[in-house]
Amino acid sequence: GQNIDQPTEMTATEGAIVQINCTYQTSGFNGLFWYQQHAGEAPTFLSYNVLDGLEEKGRFSSFLSRSKGYSYLLLKELQMKDSASYLCAVSGGFSGGYNKLIFGAGTRLAVHP
Amino acid sequence: DSGVTQTPKHLITATGQRVTLRCSPRSGDLSVYWYQQSLDQGLQFLIQYYNGEERAKGNILERFSAQQFPDLHSELNLSSLELGDSALYFCASSVDVRGTEAFFGQGTRLTVV
Numbered sequence: 001g002q003n004i005d006q007p008t009e010m011t012a013t014e015g016a017i018v019q020i021n022c023t024y025q026t027s028g029f030n031g032l033f034w035y036q037q038h039a040g041e042a043p044t045f046l047s048y049n050v051l052d053g054l055e056e057k058g059r060f061s062s063f064l065s066r067s068k069g070y071s072y073l074l075l076k077e078l079q080m081k082d083s084a085s086y087l088c089a090v091s092g093g094f095s096g097g098y099n100k101l102i103f104g105a106g107t108r109l110a111v112h113p
Numbered sequence: 114d115s116g117v118t119q120t121p122k123h124l125i126t127a128t129g130q131r132v133t134l135r136c137s138p139r140s141g142d143l144s145v146y147w148y149q150q151s152l153d154q155g156l157q158f159l160i161q162y163y164n165g166e167e168r169a170k171g172n173i174l175e176r177f178s179a180q181q182f183p184d185l186h187s188e189l190n191l192s193s194l195e196l197g198d199s200a201l202y203f204c205a206s207s208v209d210v211r212g213t214e215a216f217f218g219q220g221t222r223l224t225v226v
Contacts (some may be wrong), residue, residue: 030211042115042203042217043156087156091211099210100169101146105155 004104006088011110012078020073020086020107028093034062034073035087037106043087047073075109083111116140119204119218127226131192134221138185138206144168145187146207146215147179151200162187163210194225 003025012018024032031050035043049055049064049071061074073086085106091099116139126132138145147159158171162181173179176194181187191198201222205215 031213033214040201042219044115045214045216048214089215091213100158100161100171101205101207101215102158102171103148103156 004088004090004102006086006104006107008105009108009110011112012075014078014080014111014113016078017074017076018078018109020075020088020109022071022073022088022104024069024071024088024090024104026069026090026092028099029066030091030099032062032064032071033089033091033101034060034071035089035103037085037087039085046086078111080111080113083109085109115216115218117204117206117216117218119202119221121221122219123222123224125224125226126194128194128196130194130225131190132194132223134189134191134202134204134223136187136189136204136206136218138187138204139216142206142208142216143185144207144210144213144215145181145185146205147187147189148203148205149200150203150220151197156203159189161210168210191223196225199223199225 006022034046037043047062087106088104118137143164146161148156159173161169179189201220203220205217207213207215
């Protein structure tokens with residue numbers, strides 16, 4: 001099965017900062033992606049990491065540690081519209097084949113006033 | 114608009130029937146992915162094509178099949194439909210198979226009654 005783990009749900013307050021973690025196991029690695037998905041809509045790309053370190057993009061930042069199989073997405077200055085599911089996805093080798101783009105189950109974030 | 118087009122947007126059909134979902138990738142993208150997303154579930158990887166050839170397979174049922182045509186559009190065929198096949202089916206495309214951002218279509222919502 002898939003080897004990507006992330007928390008199922010998180011809550012946070014408007015204006016605050018939240019960190020969503022993701023751990024993964026693959027036999028090969030071509031990059032880690034974060035997507036945002038509102039209910040019933042298509043996932044939209046947020047960030048991409050292939051090397052260790054932090055990538056910053058406005059209010060969103062993503063970190064990767066390949067040796068630990070670990071990433072996090074950091075959302076700053078939370079807004080109500082940030083309430084959505086956040087999907088961690090890994091491009092790489094998984095059981096049964098290589099070069100798959102596999103998604104975690106997603107973390108449902110609820111932002112409260 | 115991601116540039117990925119999926120048709121139809123909605124489909125209602127009876128158990129035992131067969132349907133075909135269509136996906137046109139972004140201009141220039143050679144790789145097409147198909148995902149299934151049941152209610153409140155994560156994206157389940159079905160299959161991936163690159164330039165007309167199957168490159169990776171997920172937990173795709175034998176009742177399901179797909180292909181990518183010379184013009185790079187792809188079709189997902191679902192046969193002997195069951196109630197449990199009701200889901201959102203997403204197509205995504207990317208430039209190649211390794212570690213590049215995938216762009217998602219708006220999905221086809223399939224309801225089997």
